[in-house]
Amino acid sequence: MEGATLTWYQWYSRIHLYSTWKDMTSAMLNRFGHVDLENLDGLLAKMKQGASIVSSYQEEFEKLANRVEGLPVHALMRNFMQGLRDEIDQEVLMFRPSTLQEAMDLARISAEEIRNRHEKGLYFNCDEKFAPEHKYTQMQIFILDDDDQTKILIHPVFMLIGFIILGGEAIISYKGLPWSKKVKKLIHLILHAIALIFGIVGIYAAFKNHNESGIANLYSLHSWMGIGIISLYGIQWIYGFVVFFYPGGSPAIRTESVPWHVLFGLLVFMLAVGNSALGFLEKLTFLENSGISKFGTEAFLVNFNAIVTILFGVFVVLSVIFQARVEDDFSYSSI
Ligand code: HEM
Numbered sequence: 001m002e003g004a005t006l007t008w009y010q011w012y013s014r015i016h017l018y019s020t021w022k023d024m025t026s027a028m029l030n031r032f033g034h035v036d037l038e039n040l041d042g043l044l045a046k047m048k049q050g051a052s053i054v055s056s057y058q059e060e061f062e063k064l065a066n067r068v069e070g071l072p073v074h075a076l077m078r079n080f081m082q083g084l085r086d087e088i089d090q091e092v093l094m095f096r097p098s099t100l101q102e103a104m105d106l107a108r109i110s111a112e113e114i115r116n117r118h119e120k121g122l123y124f125n126c127d128e129k130f131a132p133e134h135k136y137t138q139m140q141i142f143i144l145d146d147d148d149q150t151k152i153l154i155h156p157v158f159m160l161i162g163f164i165i166l167g168g169e170a171i172i173s174y175k176g177l178p179w180s181k182k183v184k185k186l187i188h189l190i191l192h193a194i195a196l197i198f199g200i201v202g203i204y205a206a207f208k209n210h211n212e213s214g215i216a217n218l219y220s221l222h223s224w225m226g227i228g229i230i231s232l233y234g235i236q237w238i239y240g241f242v243v244f245f246y247p248g249g250s251p252a253i254r255t256e257s258v259p260w261h262v263l264f265g266l267l268v269f270m271l272a273v274g275n276s277a278l279g280f281l282e283k284l285t286f287l288e289n290s291g292i293s294k295f296g297t298e299a300f301l302v303n304f305n306a307i308v309t310i311l312f313g314v315f316v317v318l319s320v321i322f323q324a325r326v327e328d329d330f331s332y333s334s335i
């Protein structure tokens with residue numbers, strides 16, 4: 001210490017003989033901080049990396065964060081990541097850091113990686129040289145690679161459209177549509193086939209995303225159930241096709257098979273609904289670990305999606321369990 005700080009320190013220790021370290025730093029901040037302490041949280045939240053390099057931004061962030069008291073670590077981590085430049089923030093998010101230190105280390109590594117790519121004139125996702133007329137020539141599954149946000153979204157969107165919406169509609173269509181059994185069978189079969197294709201692409205996207213980000217595969221209950229469900233769905237489809245459509249089993253085999261087909265079909269569909277709820281839960285846990293608020297709008301949105309999925313599933317199952325009520329001309333009554 002020197003100059004004004006030294007004089008202040010000597011004066012402070014004379015009148016506060018048994019002061020704690022915490023009291024002393026707080027008094028020092030009041031004397032030399034020049035910043036309204038109430039406002040520090042807000043300043044931290046607004047801090048931006050801008051044009052500076054990650055380590056300078058980190059240094060400034062740490063200086064300010066040192067003076068903020070009582071802010072939980074996940075909020076500090078969120079502030080730090082939100083202040084990073086977008087391209088770095090997205091890289092860091094992909095690795096789902098669980099501590100602030102991890103997020104800081106990842107930010108430095110990502111910035112380095114991005115700089116290397118720029119220096120080599122490479123595209124972000126495709127390892128090809130930059131040119132104004134550039135087109136992606138690598139084989140890519142349409143939007144699977146477009147940007148990180150889309151990449152993360154493909155899996156849940158494809159699984160929900162496939163196994164839940166199309167699979168559910170295929171089941172409902174048996175009772176819901178007014179056409180002949182032959183037409184309904186065809187619609188049922190085709191919708192389930194499209195659902196299966198969506199499911200395969202959705203799971204492929206999840207594996208691809210994991211492999212590219214260096215995340216392990218098949219470590220969760222959700223993923224194990226997922227593999228089971230897609231296998232059962234495939235078996236159910238092939239069995240249904242062979243017995244009810246082409247070449248078609250004998251009438252006795254068909255009659256025997258119907259209740260099993262319905263039971264097994266419902267079981268696979270309900271497992272898919274349950275597994276989607278697990279997927280939402282897992283996704284939300286990752287998001288919360290990377291800093292989103294437990295009661296924030298994003299958390300609400302994810303939980304709300306899960307509830308809608310479950311409600312839809314319940315109605316599909318009810319449509320199978322109950323016979324459609326047939327009204328005749330004479331039983332009409334105004335409600
Ligand atoms: C029936 C529908 C679903 C099936 C069959 C399914 C299947 C799978 C499979 C097999 C994996 C493992 C990928 C790997 O290990 O590389 C996976 C991962 C994942 N899924 Fe799903 N999924 C479904 C729906 C959803 C939904 C609706 C979400 C909601 C966000 C979701 C979120 C995730 C997440 C976050 C991962 C990565 C973490 C992990 O491997 O557990 N899934 N899914």
Ligand code: HEM
Nearest residue numbers: 171174175189192233236237240241244245262265266320
């Ligand atoms: C994974 C795919 C499939 C699932 C999950 C599934 C599920 C179901 C369910 C839940 C029902 C009961 C509908 C109701 O009673 O309201 C049903 C009926 C039926 N399914 Fe499938 N199905 C699948 C594939 C197929 C295929 C490929 C065929 C081949 C044509 C087929 C033929 C039938 C027939 C003929 C019925 C009517 C049974 C009856 O007479 O009540 N299904 N299916």
